[in-house]
Amino acid sequence: MDTSTLQAERLEVEDDIWAAQAFFEEKGWSDGLPIIPPTEDRVAQMLAAVKRAPQDVIGAVPPRWAPATVEKIAINAVMAGCKPEYMSTLIACVEAITDTKLNLYALQATTGGPAVMIIINGPIRQELNVNGGANVLGEGWRANATIGRFVRLIQRNVGGSYPGTTCKATLGWPGKYSICIGENEEASPWEPLHVERGFKADQSTVTAISADASIRASDLDSTKAVGILTNFAQRMEGPSGPEAIMVICPEHAKIIAGDGFSKTDVKKFVWERAAYRMKDLPDETFHQRVKRRSDLKLTRDSVIPVTDKPEDILVVVAGGDGSQSQYIHVWGQSTPEGGSTRSVTKVIRN
């Protein structure tokens, strides 16, 4: 393609990989890991993979509220190590993270330090080799690793989110480098997340959601749904969030569904049990909680469920062999208005 129309400043850097890394590090254009230098040729290859004009604006990225153009997306895609065939997925990711419902500004400004987790559904998982099986929350798959990393680089390089100044995470967590999973739809007894949200099974989507570090919900003892879900609910106890994510492994999902539980039943079961009990709190904390959620008219006998409504719990089947599920808390406040952040699902268009 003709690269003369691209607007990014051209920078001359010594033709040496170490020099290039040093340059990007000095500029603050990396997450700390080495990047692939975004040369004109590489950026052009990314742009050639989509039928979009380089200057199309996909969204405004906080806290700088800078426009994420297709060109900027292509540049950061190269830097993250993405392949050109990921481009339409990356554009959908940017559509999702810049949707005002996600409230990306708050996710980055908070001391809470959540990651922006990406969940991929539909046939694109096979096309791009997105992992939804063994070690799904771990390393080993280029698509998962680099799509998740791309989302972080967009926040940093376009949005201007820098730890310590404009990103106020007290601790952060490793998911902030990259957290992107595919749903293991083939091993799921239930409808996948995107179908639950009104998309067709043969459509592909990305879902962006605020995510704190996960808690393992291991259960090798239970052979019945009530056992697995009671154990899972215990992992979910604590201060609530606007949503919650249950990543249920296929072995657990098979048992739960085999006992007749639909996704709706799963959500209702854990929602009724995963509670934050006001009677357990010291006086000072109790009174602060009462003030924070004055709409709930809390008393010492009250319990706050993990989310305001059972349907605010996301159930995603993922992972490989084993009886190891995980709970991912969603940073944010439950509020009478529906929460300070909400997950966003966008369709991937070729």
Place this chain on the structure above:
Amino acid sequence: MTVITHAFDALAKSEKEAFGAPDHPVLVVQHPIGTVKLDEVNKRADAAFDKLVEILIEPQRAKAAVA
């Protein structure tokens, strides 16, 4: 106007620039607030009150004092 703690000062400056409002008045108070006892918070609020009123009434004059 906006009241923030000093830990968020750089973020506030970034936002002012992003929205093209470099003169937007900001009052910076000591960080943290969330884990500080109520009487200490009240003391800090009392100490900041005059400046806050000044910013509200005369934002242009207060701007230099706050910056």
